Amino acid sequence: MLYEFRYLAPRTAGELVRILDERKNDGKILAGGTDLIPNIRNGLMKPRFVIDVKKTPEASTLAYSDADGLVIGTAITINDILRSATAQDKYPVLCVCAHELASHQIRNRATVTGNVVNASPCSDMAPALLCLDAKALLRSKDGQRSMPFKEFFTDVKKTVLKPGEYLERIEVPAESRGARGSYLKLKRIAGHDLGIVGVLMVRRGDDIRFAVSSAAPTPVLVDTVTSKDGPEEAVRKVLGAVSPISDVRGTKEYREHMIGVYVRRLLSEVK
Amino acid sequence: MKIKLTVNGLSYERECAEHRTLLRFIREDLGLTGTKEGCGMGECGACTVILNGRAVNSCMVLAVEADGAVIHTIEGEANGPALSDIQQAFENNHAVQCGFCTPGMVMSVKELLAQNPKPDATQIKEAVEGNFCRCTGYTQIVEAVMDLTGRPEEKGELKHV
16 A cells, blocks of 8 residues: 555656655655665655656657767656667667566556656666666756766766756667677576676677676676676776675675676677 | 556556566556566566567566556466467476476567477577576476477477586
């Protein structure tokens, strides 16, 4: 049973930022609800107001243009990405990460914006957005600002978002079109599970990127590996960028070992 | 807040508390108790219903979010004593043991078959990966779906993915 709160569903972006400003201290944003509602149920969050960001006209945007690249609004779910011919065709890396996220029912509700705003170290969409040079467009009543995802995550479950501000849309640039990649996520079971560690490798021509989930306070982008590096040099660079801990899902040593296994495997797989 | 929605083809208009989950609304306000609550936090899939054509965990949706929605639950499957095709395939293949996961399983399978009329074993397993069966009847569930849609070439025991 959930304790009582009020539900607000503003219909315009202007109304939304006004409400977010008024409810800076006692409001929480609701997108897919797959994290917020269990958190409320478990007493981890006690908002007086729950503010639905899916009801504005812009929220349902999932559109590609050469100028803006792929624009992803606040209501776009993980399965919307998987079902989008544009995403499959132009940004297959988004799809390989989306496919690894939770279960089918959760992918039908969970949003791309929610997955990054939660800023869990085990976010599955963050590695793709980091490797594809995506940008976050943030909006508050004071205006808009744009921020590359490389600077978006600040700590465990923390981002640059200020009280009263929300992630209005994600832009994946046109220049990242056609980048290919593969995401290896270590889990206890093949199905629905949180990752023990995840490694994404993306290749665009000679340019190689890695991004690692569940291995540091934030998802980590590693853009120092070059096509001239051998596998051991690549592993050394990736491990140098992360700082895994030991917890209930795995030890630091196990995570480091598996990152090495995955980096070597990806280098031979992603051509 | 007053909400209006369609469940199994019938329209309902109800006053609903804003913090009420869709699961509670369906079970307690509409009295449709076929949909089950297992974990209440999106892990088990017992509460799966079809919301505007998509299988979702109704424990993680607010009823007020579903204002205007079209919902399908297990009660919409059978027509009197006549089971739906999915239910009949589950029965024929002994894909029901204790039955607690079954309403959610059937809803997940229903969405799968609406999108993909002839799924292979991997696609079936992916569609129900968010539905836990603690009697562990997964093989029979996959067989039930394949029995309904026609197996591709593989005969005999299903290969485990």
